[in-house]
Amino acid sequence: MSLIIKHCRSNGITSSFNLRIWRLNSTSMDVAAKKGEEEEEFRVLDILKKRDKVQKKVARRNDVQPDRADRMAVDQNWGNVWPGPKTFHPSSVPLPIRQGYVPKGQAPPGKKANAELMKIPNFLHLTPPVVKAQCEAIKQYCTEWPKLLNSEEAIEKHYPVEVITSDYCHASPSIRNPLARIVTLRVKLATLNLDKHARDKFLRLVGDRYDEKTDLVTITADRCPARKQNLDYVDYLLTACYHESLNVEEWEKDKTEDDMEYYDWDKNASKKSLVQWYLRMKNENVDLKDEQFIEYDISQIPNAESYKNAVSSLMNDGENESTVNNYAKEVRALLGLPEKLVV
Amino acid sequence: MENLPSPAIELDKLFKRVELEMRGIDPAVLLSYSWFCVAAASHLGIEVTKNWALRKAEKERHTLLRCVHIYKKHKVQYEIRTYFRFIHLQRLTGSTCDTYLEYIERNLPEGCALKVTKVECVKMPDYITTSGKDI
Structure with missing residues (x-):
């Protein structure tokens, strides 16, 4: 039933629509016919162009508001x-x-x-x-900065570890910047309280991440895609290096004089020759073993302590004018030679 | 259910130093923006240690041979200039830092970029300070 009604309605609409089109067509045709009649006059040649000179009066609106900037209160x-x-x-x-x-x-x-x-x-x-x-x-x-942390020393004492991260804010299609994942951890080596062996091992593990001048260990992580992961990784690296440096392995006892990271005078040939020289001076023919040389007390030899320091500083700090001069002075004192003449 | 452990108190972070690096194509806009940053910092009670700009812009140059075939003298050079400005802030707590940076980043003008480097100071972890001797 409804279908039939729909059909009838659509029929009715189409018929009326057709009618309208027909009317429209007829009216437009009428207008064209009228226009044709009007334009049939010849155009007049206007040589002096008098018509164009007449300016059209521009209709100005009277109700245009004045500029807003002029009406602002002071x-x-x-x-x-x-x-x-x-x-x-x-x-x-x-x-x-x-x-x-x-x-x-x-x-x-x-x-x-x-x-x-x-x-x-x-x-x-x-x-x-x-x-x-x-x-x-x-x-x-x-919130306020804690008042007791009012100096660099205080901050360093209570919060020795520095974690450095970067945030980026820029106009680009993506709000993410891959550089934001990088995390750097800095810590002073002195705050880790390592003993002599552990410190040496820690430095060997860390390698060039340690700066001697500032005593800072800098560990940078950028291998993970997220900052949190890098932060965890940096923490892990520090912890692992620290605990590994505390361990003493069996093979570490095989460390020889060539592996030493610094010059130890007591274990070197310099001490051996000094002791031998001293014993020969006293006309004592004693055959000493290597351990006895190392344990030999040099306090009984005059000027030996300062000679030891001079040799150590020459070897550890490198050759420069002051260490070499100091070495020369100590050798003269040890051998009982006169002071160097200043010409 | 009632004996759930109370959530651990989350301590505020402490930032020893915060370094703002802004770069843009217009030095005048950067100057105004840095003035705004310093003014906001002073109103919020943040110490500003340094505030400076590079004397010259960083120039990225590209040379192009205009002629298709030969004639090396018909070369043109295009350059992109990037101006820099730096502000260093000192001693911010985590909440202050978040508030300040949010305010500043929301008011970043067009054509400028901001890089914030935060130096956070952290306590030495427990497993390094104490347990070293036990192992």
């Missing part, structure tokens, strides 16, 4: 006029701004219809009173 709240970042609009800014490059001697163009002013990002929404008011509003979320 004591208005500027933050309400310009609440957020917006392209420059001349009618909203009551300032005689000029901007643009012009030949010498001319004034730059004014603010109206000035593209130069619209191109540059403006800070009209961040005027000093507005910034102050906004800061007052967000100050409730801030």
Whole structure:
């Protein structure tokens, strides 16, 4: 039943629609016919062009409002006029701004219809009173720095580890920056409280990540895709190096003089020759073993202690003028030679 | 159910130093923005230790031979200039740092980029300070 009704209705509509089209066609045809009759007159040649000279009167509207910038009160709240970042609009800014490059001697163009002013990002929404008011509003979320941590030493004492990360904020299709994953950990070696063996082992494990001048160990991790993972990895590296350096392995006892990281005078040939020389001076023919040489007390030899220090500093700190001169002085004192003559 | 352990108190982070590096195509805009950053920091009671700009822009140059075939003298050079500005802040707590950075990053003008390097100071972990001797 409903189908039939629908059919009937659609039929009725189409018929009326056809009618309308027909009417429209007829009217348009009528108009064309009338136009044809009017345009049949010949055009007149206007040699002096008198007709064009007559200026058309431009109808000016009387109800155009004056510029908004001119009607602003002097004591208005500027933050309400310009609440957020917006392209420059001349009618909203009551300032005689000029901007643009012009030949010498001319004034730059004014603010109206000035593209130069619209191109540059403006800070009209961040005027000093507005910034102050906004800061007052967000100050409730801030907390004070603890008062006892008022110096670098205090911070370093209680919080010796530094974790350095970077955040990036820029206009690009993606808000993510892969560089933000990098985490750097810095710690002073002295704060780890390592003993002599552990320190040596730690430095060998860490390699060139240790800076001698500042005593800082810097561990950087960028191998994981997320910052959290890198942070965990850096922590793991520090912990692993620390505990590994505390371990003493069996093979570490095989360390020879060549593997030493510094010059130990007591275990070197220098001490052996000194002791031998001293014994020969006293006409004692004693055959000493290597361990006895190492354990030999040199305090009974005059000037031996300072000679030891001179040799050690020469070997450890490298040859420079002061160490070499010091060595020369100590050798003269040891052998009982006269002081060097200053010519 | 009632004997659930109370959630551990999350301590605020401590940032020894926060370094802002802003780069942009217009030095005047960067100057205004740095002024805004310093003003906001002073209102929030954050110490600003340093505030400076590079004397010259970093220039990325590309040389192009305009002629298709020969004539090496018809070369043009295009360059992209990037201006830098730096601000160093000192001693911020985690909440202060978050608030300040959120405020600043929301007001970053067009054509500028901001890199924030945070130096957080952390306590030495327990497993390094104490347990070293036990193992």
